[in-house]
Amino acid sequence: MAAHIDHLVTSGTFSLDGGTWEVDNNVWIVGDDTECLVIDPAHDAEAILAAVGDRKLVGILCTHAHDDHIGAAAPLQAARNAPTHLHPDDMVLWDRVYPDAPPSRPLDDGQVIPVGGIDLQVLHTPGHSPGAVCFYAPALGTLFSGDTLFHGGPGATGRSFSDFPTIIESISTKLLTLPPETVVLTGHGEPTTIGAEAAQLPDWIARGH
Numbered sequence: 581m582a583a584h585i586d587h588l589v590t591s592g593t594f595s596l597d598g599g600t601w602e603v604d605n606n607v608w609i610v611g612d613d614t615e616c617l618v619i620d621p622a623h624d625a626e627a628i629l630a631a632v633g634d635r636k637l638v639g640i641l642c643t644h645a646h647d648d649h650i651g652a653a654a655p656l657q658a659a660r661n662a663p664t665h666l667h668p669d670d671m672v673l674w675d676r677v678y679p680d681a682p683p684s685r686p687l688d689d690g691q692v693i694p695v696g697g698i699d700l701q702v703l704h705t706p707g708h709s710p711g712a713v714c715f716y717a718p719a720l721g722t723l724f725s726g727d728t729l730f731h732g733g734p735g736a737t738g739r740s741f742s743d744f745p746t747i748i749e750s751i752s753t754k755l756l757t758l759p760p761e762t763v764v765l766t767g768h769g770e771p772t773t774i775g776a777e778a779a780q781l782p783d784w785i786a787r788g789h
């Protein structure tokens with residue numbers, strides 16, 4: 581089968597700034613029948629490995645290093661000898677979870693990551709965190725937005741290492757310039773499209789979150 585997307589939801593907690601919250605995370609697996617990438621290894625390595633199946637796991641991509649998104653990174657990497665990828669500007673968050681185990685490879689704006697006959701383009705979209713990235717798959721008409729863009733607005737910017745004007749700049753210049761029909765698969769909750777969200781931008785700026 582040609583390149584396609586598998587989805588699972590895993591559950592656990594997110595902790596930052598002294599608080600802890602229960603969260604459900606979307607985990608996205610992109611590839612064909614022989615190889616795949618995992619986007620955001622959240623919470624449950626066993627469930628993710630089951631979804632990967634006997635395919636070769638060619639990489640583990642982190643949209644950012646909040647602890648809910650990377651909790652299964654180390655066990656996945658160990659189980660399948662797959663490199664973990666993170667933008668270096670999120671090391672400040674990564675080091676809180678894995679102080680002695682840096683990611684295998686850096687992500688950089690404009691980088692292209694092939695898998696299963698298609699390409700993922702890395703878009704550096706700081707704001708939710710300094711090293712937040714999105715992955716755009718033109719062949720699938722799909723953006724994996726992490727916690728940068730959700731159905732109904734931008735990612736949260738109220739906690740440490742976040743900045744609202746920065747996320748608005750990222751969304752405006754890097755994401756809303758994609759084709760309006762692009763499907764947006766988010767780090768939490770329901771999917772959306774670029775076109776549906778673009779219309780809301782002035783409202784987000786007016787409300788300030």
Ligand SMILES: [Fe+2]
Nearest residue numbers: 644646708727
């Ligand atoms: Fe996050």
